[in-house]
Amino acid sequence: MAKIRIVDVTNRDGEQTARIVLSKLQKTIINIMLDQMGIYGSELGFPLSPHEWEYINANVDLTQINDHDGEPVIRQLRLEGWSRAVAADVEVALRKTKVKNLNLSISTSQQMLEWKFRGKFSRDDIIKMMTDAVRTALEGGCEVVGINAEDASRTDLEFLKDFGLAGKEAGAQILRYCDTLGYDDPFSISERIAWLAREVGMPLELHCHNDLGLAVANSIAGAVAACDEGVDAYINTTVNGVGERAGNADLVSVVLALRHSSQLSQRGYLDEGIDLTKAWRLANYVADAFGLPIPINQVGVGANAFAHESGIHADGALKDRSNYELYDFEELGRGQTEERRTGREILTGQHGGTSGLEYVYSRLDLAFRDAEHTRQTLHLVQYANLCNQKQLTEEELRFIYHHPDIARRLLTLTP
Numbered sequence: 026m027a028k029i030r031i032v033d034v035t036n037r038d039g040e041q042t043a044r045i046v047l048s049k050l051q052k053t054i055i056n057i058m059l060d061q062m063g064i065y066g067s068e069l070g071f072p073l074s075p076h077e078w079e080y081i082n083a084n085v086d087l088t089q090i091n092d093h094d095g096e097p098v099i100r101q102l103r104l105e106g107w108s109r110a111v112a113a114d115v116e117v118a119l120r121k122t123k124v125k126n127l128n129l130s131i132s133t134s135q136q137m138l139e140w141k142f143r144g145k146f147s148r149d150d151i152i153k154m155m156t157d158a159v160r161t162a163l164e165g166g167c168e169v170v171g172i173n174a175e176d177a178s179r180t181d182l183e184f185l186k187d188f189g190l191a192g193k194e195a196g197a198q199i200l201r202y203c204d205t206l207g208y209d210d211p212f213s214i215s216e217r218i219a220w221l222a223r224e225v226g227m228p229l230e231l232h233c234h235n236d237l238g239l240a241v242a243n244s245i246a247g248a249v250a251a252c253d254e255g256v257d258a259y260i261n262t263t264v265n266g267v268g269e270r271a272g273n274a275d276l277v278s279v280v281l282a283l284r285h286s287s288q289l290s291q292r293g294y295l296d297e298g299i300d301l302t303k304a305w306r307l308a309n310y311v312a313d314a315f316g317l318p319i320p321i322n323q324v325g326v327g328a329n330a331f332a333h334e335s336g337i338h339a340d341g342a343l344k345d346r347s348n349y350e351l352y353d354f355e356e357l358g359r360g361q362t363e364e365r366r367t368g369r370e371i372l373t374g375q376h377g378g379t380s381g382l383e384y385v386y387s388r389l390d391l392a393f394r395d396a397e398h399t400r401q402t403l404h405l406v407q408y409a410n411l412c413n414q415k416q417l418t419e420e421e422l423r424f425i426y427h428h429p430d431i432a433r434r435l436l437t438l439t440p
């Protein structure tokens with residue numbers, strides 16, 4: 026049976042969003058958490074950007090380096106880079122990074138051909154640039170190459186078919202349908218994807234934006250249409266729905282909808298490997314890292330997702346939570362009581378010293394071998410605090426402790 030898998034793009038589309046930014050350490054922690062949730066892939070950034078090179082290579086290395094439990098730090102998450110579908114860009118990406126999965130993007134709509142490329146390229150030119158880039162990627166050692174049709178929802182279907190078939194012929198494995206402006210609706214995308222699945226016969230990836238509030242619905246409608254035609258589908262999500270303008274499809278919403286909506290829950294299309302019990306933690310981590318609080322009505326992870334106050338609702342939820350809750354909070358990893366310190370606090374950071382550092386780590390049950398170990402860790406913690414511009418989280422402190430060499434690489438930026 027065809028399957029729907031999630032490729033999260035928080036570290037690419039999410040991070041390229043106006044007004045927000047992540048440090049390389051934060052991006053790495055997000056990849057590790059996505060991996061722990063059994064998410065299939067992470068589009069982790071831009072292998073053409075010099076400031077991403079060391080981060081991308083360090084993350085690829087984390088798929089080989091064992092954690093303290095003897096398993097690789099990143100076990101199964103497929104790390105994918107985004108590049109323009111330009112052979113010269115692909116060459117640089119593969120020369121500078123160890124990424125083995127590339128998504129090659131080029132505009133396909135008449136609007137963009139005329140008004141972005143200013144008529145410089147014909148449709149044949151677009152296909153040639155894309156196939157040249159695909160071949161360059163495969164010859165350069167790429168294992169999986171996806172082709173992204175930017176503005177696919179405003180592209181006529183016959184051209185998308187030609188684009189997909191030419192890419193497939195050149196060796197691309199996935200066609201990404203980008204609803205770049207959030208123009209589709211669930212009905213249009215379902216029809217268009219079903220037709221493409223039949224005509225092109227290759228796995229389809231849904232990349233939907235939320236300009237009309239339809240990103241989740243469109244992603245699901247498209248992915249289900251592909252699966253109904255027997256073709257595997259991928260959905261691009263972001264944590265908390267961050268992304269260009271009104272954002273991308275929210276990760277938690279997509280998974281919950283496929284698991285719990287009235288008919289889709291019966292289809293069995295969703296990748297069974299996904300574990301949402303880390304979702305609460307990840308949503309909060311990403312919210313803090315971006316400095317974007319989670320709206321109280323956010324699906325699954327908002328403060329009100331399981332809150333009941335009005336008389337009839339509270340009474341009903343107390344009698345049987347299924348009266349007013351569609352899914353259990355435990356599924357999202359919620360339910361624990363969080364400790365909040367109200368007395369003395371000892372923190373560590375860019376101006377911290379060894380005593381404070383040892384105290385903070387002792388609360389995580391981590392001790393230092395000797396003075397040199399303490400000094401080296403303190404050095405990294407200072408730089409990490411400087412890069413993140415905020416107090417380090419438990420995940421970050423543990424990562425620095427267990428993987429100091431990788432942490433050092435993530436903290437090294439040389440303009």
Ligand SMILES: [Zn+2]
Nearest residue numbers: 038205232269
């Ligand atoms: Zn996008």
